[in-house]
Amino acid sequence: MEIVFAIAVGVTFGSGIWLILRPRTFQLITGLLLMSYAVNLFIFGMGRLWVDRPPITPNASIDPLQFADPLPQGLVLTAIVIGFATTALYLVMMIGARGLTGSDHVDGEEPRK
Amino acid sequence: MLLASLILVPFAGSLLAALMPENARNREAWLAFAVTACGLLVAGLLYPAVSAGKVLREEFAWLPSHGLNLMLRVDGLAWVFTMLVLSIGLLVVLYARYYMSPKDPVPRFFSFLLAFMGSMLGVVLSGNLVQLVVFWELTSLTSFLLIGYWHHRADARRGARMALTVTATGGLCLLAGVLVLGHIVGSYDLDEVLAAGERIRAHELYRVALVLIALGALTKSAQFPFHFWLPHAMAAPTPVSSYLHSATMVKAGVFLLVRLWPALAGTAEWNWIIGGAGVCTLLIGAFIAIFQHDLKGLLAYSTISHLGLITVLIGIGTPLAIVAAIFHILNHATFKASLFMTAGIIDHETGTRDLRVLRGLRHQLPVTTALAIVSSAAMAGVPLLNGFLSKEMFFAETALVGGDEHWWMSIAAVAMGMFSVAYSLRFISIFFGTPTVAFPREPHEPPRSMRFPVELLVVVCLMVGIMPNVSIGPILHLAVTATLGASTPEYDLAPWHALNLPLLMSVIALSGGVVLYVVLRRYFNLRQREQVPLIYRFNGAQAYESSMMFLTRSAQWLLHHLGTARLQPQLLMMMLAMLVIPPLLVGTPRVWTEIPLHEPDPLFAGIWVIGCACALAGAWMAKYHRLAALILIGGTGIVTAATFLWLSAPDLALTQLMVETVTTVLILLGLRWLPPRIEPKVLHLTIPRSVWMRRSRDMVVAVVGGLVMALLTYAVLVHPAPATIADFFLLRALSEGGGSNVVNVLLVDFRSFDTLGEITVLSVVALTVYALLRRFRPAADSASVPAQQRNTADPASRQAPAEQANRGYLLVAGIYLRMLLPFIGVIAAYFFMRGHNLPGGGFVAGLIFAVAILVQYMLAGTVWVESHLQLRPHRWLGFGLLLACATGLGAWAFGHPFLTNHTAHVDWPLLGELHLPSAFVFDLGVFAVVVGTTMLMLVALAHQSLRARRLPGDGAQDDGIADGRDI
Structure with missing residues (x-):
């Protein structure tokens, strides 16, 4: 399980790196999306992996060791929503820059040959 | 709260002044007048306690855990300076009401002026050294704003920038020095620092602290080699020059030196650093002043020279020298403020400040002429005026301390006296003779109220000069005893002592000065001379400008060679840094498995095969097939959501799923505005070498980055959670x-x-x-x-x-x-x-x-x-x-x-x-x-x-x- 999780984070992150190093704005936004998946999973993994142990406590007297760590989950939940907002902001910048400069290159101008 | 109100009321007034309308000249002046008068009233209330030798304190908790509290402290010295700041402030406010033109935006002026007053009082009243530095920098800032008041003028902007650079840098040195001092003493409390003089002087860091504090004080008081900012600060409106740049702010440096005299003085380092800077300043300033063509420029260099005189006295450091220094601080503030105001009146009335043009003003401005002659005489050190008394004390000190071994000190003192007589004569020469060129405006006497501050100051000059023991004696005594404590010497302020060496030096200086002026005028064409002889090459302002230019050029060079506006290299650097630095910091974990791992579930592995395939394919397709790439990356998102669900995070799974949906819709809406990118039907089999290199490099970074991330994740997952x-x-x-x-x-x-x-x-x-x-x-x-x-x-x-x-x-x-x-x-x-x-x-x-x-x-x-x-x-x-x-x-x-x-x-x-x-x-x-x-x-x-x-x-x-x- 752990090995699969680690490989998943690695592959997603690596694809993200490749994409954000590309010259086109669309490639950059997709790269950021992939990186945000990887980073969210990574932060989530800080609470270790738990199967069938959601942090939902049936009563007040429980053993905390029997439940998944709720803290990374809370942090990742807000990260997902903020990630959506920044994606929207980036998208608007992307189409705005394209409208202004006529180019979808990340520098706002086509590279000199 | 009484002490705090001294500082708070000017700042509140500053805020209020800023909110008034543009043309409220009278209301602004009244407000500033009321604020200053209120301060004077409060300071007056403190007099009985202070004159009884008490030290008043007020303390407010600021950072108690770090031993930093806002501390206000009034002793004799602080009280005398408070009175100086407030009384000159009152006269300047009155004068500024008539000086400022109705076209000037007065709210800004009075607001800054009051803010300066508050900051200066803060410097004077601080009982904590760090707090003192904060107010110190505030005075630099308000000075900057006031010099640049007419910001449409290039010289004002330049002068303001120069003054701020020099004084604020000095302020930073001062902060460092104060921190060192606090480290030596173990407290920033002024009382404790003053009491720890022996310990400070014996400490190995004494020299560091002294040099840093001296840098702060010398830059502020325009001492050589930092004197060049003051003449350029004359671009400020004249009330500002008369208030900040002669009477108060430039005195902050010498005030600080006097203040810290018990803690720092009494060593050879003190004598040489402070005294050396003072001697250079006093001679250079006085010499250059003779050759100025701008009325305010002359006064600025004369101010520099007089500040040098005070610094020399402090550098000499004997108790009698400190008495003379404090006395001269007060005297200089009176006559120089009145001279600046006179210069402002002349500028206001004739429309020019050029000494080559101004002549024969005594016909049109008889009263102003009389006033100016009296205060110039005080500046030159003519008997029966206040300048004479403190200069006489200065001569006495140099002769006494210099003795036979350092005879040059007396020579320097007499030379400075001669120079000051010469430039004072140059100043009053504008009232005599007949004008050769028409003035831009026909001059007549200024309004009574504009002249009133000058009159009052001249009366003070005369009173102090004729009967010093009655007029200034008690006040001076207050400041002196507060500074010197037990080592207060016997001193006598009387205008006439006996036929002795200082008197002889005064006579030589006076007569020599007259001769020097006549010779310069007759044989060296003083009136029209463009350059200062001998030392015109040593131009501090030019050195400042060149070093600023050098800094700007270097920054541009660095930016050009090391910086880039392009995004891709920046991201590449970030990725490389992220890949290299954290592993270096972390190192290899000690043990690889410490907790029992979960058995890999084939289904979980299966969905991640799909997820990884989607991510890789999305990365591949994003160039030409945006829609496909978007769908593929959405696939990875869904797998991520499933992972959250699998690994006991149902809330995350739900959120991820919904965000995935709206993100996809969002990007779909954006796709329409991107340019079409059609995959070429015929493949260009010959990819340029540079492109191939770049792609390979990025691929390596991506693969290594993924690997590092995977390893890091794995390393964390196999360790037990803390x-x-x-x-x-x-x-x-x-x-x-x-x-x-x-x-x-x-x-x-x-x-x-x-x-x-x-x-x-x-x-x-x-x-x-x-x-x-x-x-x-x-x-x-x-x-x-x-x-x-x-x-x-x-x-x-x-x-x-x-x-x-x-x-x-x-x-x-x-x-x-x-x-x-x-x-x-x-x-x-x-x-x-x-x-x-x-x-x-x-x-x-x-x-x-x-x-x-x-x-x-x-x-x-x-x-x-x-x-x-x-x-x-x-x-x-x-x-x-x-x-x-x-x-x-x-x-x-x-x-x-x-x-x-x-x-x-x-x-x-x-x-x-x-x-x-x-x-x-x-x-x-x-x-x-x-x-x-x-x-x-x-x-x-x-x-x-x-x-x-x-x-x-x-x-x-x-x-x-x-x-x-x-x-």
Whole structure:
């Protein structure tokens, strides 16, 4: 399980790196999306992996060791929503820059040959 | 509070002055006058206590844990300086009322002037050294603002920048010096520092502290080699020159030296550093002053020279020298302020300050002439005037201390005396002779009130000069005893002692000065001479400008060679840094497996095979096939959501799923505005070598980055989790938060302040997106209707979206999705309600609700939905934030901290007992903000298609979306 999780984070992150190093704005936004998946999973993994142990406590007297760590989950939940907002902001910048400069290159101008 | 009011009232007055209208010259002056008079009154009230030798203190807690408190402290020295700052301030305010032209923006002037007064009083009254430095820098700042008051003039801007650079840099040195001093003493309290003189001088860091503090004081008091900023500061309005740059601010440096005299003085280092700088300044300043053509320039160099004189006295450091230094500080402030005001009057009346032009003013300005001659005589050190007394003491000290060994000190003192007589004569020469060139304006006597401050100061000069023991004696004694304490010497202020060496030196200086002036005038063409002889090459201002130029050039060079505006190299550097630095910091973990691992589940591995394949394929396709890439990356997102579900995070899974949906819709809406990128049919088999290199490099970075990330994740996962605060949340969620879903309780209760911040960020981003889109102009080639929609073979292309959904080929889907709307609404409500105890909550419910609306938009188009459904996302945002804040503030009403939760159990008819925590209301706010954000962004983006169709291409007119009603 752990090995699969680690490989998943690695592959997603690596694809993200490749994409954000590309010259086109669309490639950059997709790269950021992939990186945000990887980073969210990574932060989530800080609470270790738990199967069938959601942090939902049936009563007040429980053993905390029997439940998944709720803290990374809370942090990742807000990260997902903020990630959506920044994606929207980036998208608007992307189409705005394209409208202004006529180019979808990340520098706002086509590279000199 | 009495002492604090001395500082606070000027700052309050400054704020008030800034708010007055542009033309309120009289009201501004009255306000400043009242503020200053009030300060004088308070200072007057302190006199009985101070004259009895008491030290008054007021302390306010600032950073008690670091031993830093705001401390105000008045002893004799501080009191005398307070009076100096306030009384000269009062006269300057009066003078400025008539000096400032009605065209000048006076609120700014008086506001800065009062702020300066407050800062200067802060310097004088500080009982804590760090606090003193803060006020010290504030005086530099206000001085900068006042020098640059006429900011349309290049010389004002230049002078202001120069003054700020020099004095603020000095201030930073002073801060460092004060910190060293505090380290030596173990306290920043002035009393403790002053008492620890022996310990400080014996400490190994003494020299460091002395040099740093001297740098602060010497830059502020315009001492050689930092003197060059003061003449350029003369670009300020004359009241400012007379107040800041002769009477008070430039005295801050010498004040500090006098203040710290008990702690630092008495060593050879002190004598040489302070005294050496003083001697150079005194000679250079006086010499250059003779050759100035600008009236204010002459006075500026003379100020530099007199400050040098004071510095020499402090550098000599004997108790008698300190008495002379304090005495000369007061005397110089009186005669120099009056001279600056006179220069201002002449400038005001004749329209010029050029010494080559000004002649024969005694005919038109008889009274001003008399006043100016008296104060210049005081400056030259003529007997029966105050300047004579302190200069005589100076001569006595140099002769006494210099003795036979350092005879040059007496020579330097006499030379300076001669120079000052020469430039004083040059100054008063403007009143005699006959004018050769017409003045820009016909001069006559200024208004009575403008002349009054000068008259008063001249009377003070005379009084101090004739009967010093009665007029200045008690005040001087106060300052002297406060500084010197037990070592206060016997001194006599009488104008006449006996025929002795100092008197002889005075006589030589006076007669020599007259001879020097006559010789210079007759044989060296003093009147028209352009350059200062001998030392014109040593131009401090030029050196300053060249070093600034060098710094700018170097910065440009660095920027050009090491910086880039291009994004890709920056991202590459960031990625490389991220890959290299953390592994170096972490090193290899000690043990690889410490906890039992989970058996790999084939199904879990299977979905990640799909997820990874989607990510890789998405990366591959993103160049030419944007839609495909978007779908593939969505696939990875879905797998991520499934992972969350699998690994005991149902809330995350729900949120990820919903965000995935709206993100996809969002990017789909944006795709339309990107330029088409068609994959070439014929492959270019010969890829240029540089492109190939770049791709290989990026590939290596990506592969290594992925590997590092995977290894890091694995390394963390195989180590046991350390004890975290997770247990706290798990144990208390139900008992104290009143909910069994710990993640939700965490978000809306334990860490609700974070969540409040987060929804604020969401709202801000949404509004930013909206604002950016209002100014959006599409590129010309994507402004027209897309080719797909213009295909005539498709019958749907002739129908509006609403027609397609109501009658056309989307009829079935239309009915189905409209029926679904209430169901999705109910599901949203369901997830919201159960959020506190089971997976769900405001975030998820908000996203579900937003998707319900979005589906309608996608189906029937913007126009149809908005004609049937009034949705105002702005209001959702505002309502949500208001609700969340109100919940937080509600806790205050019951005496609890912000955002404290309360849970009520209410019995409802039919529904039974309902669990109703106040976090529920907070969560409702979150829900509203999430709905508002999502809708605002997506709908604003969707509207761009409508706009673009209405105004193809140019986009010159404004649009319907601007009034915000059609969203």
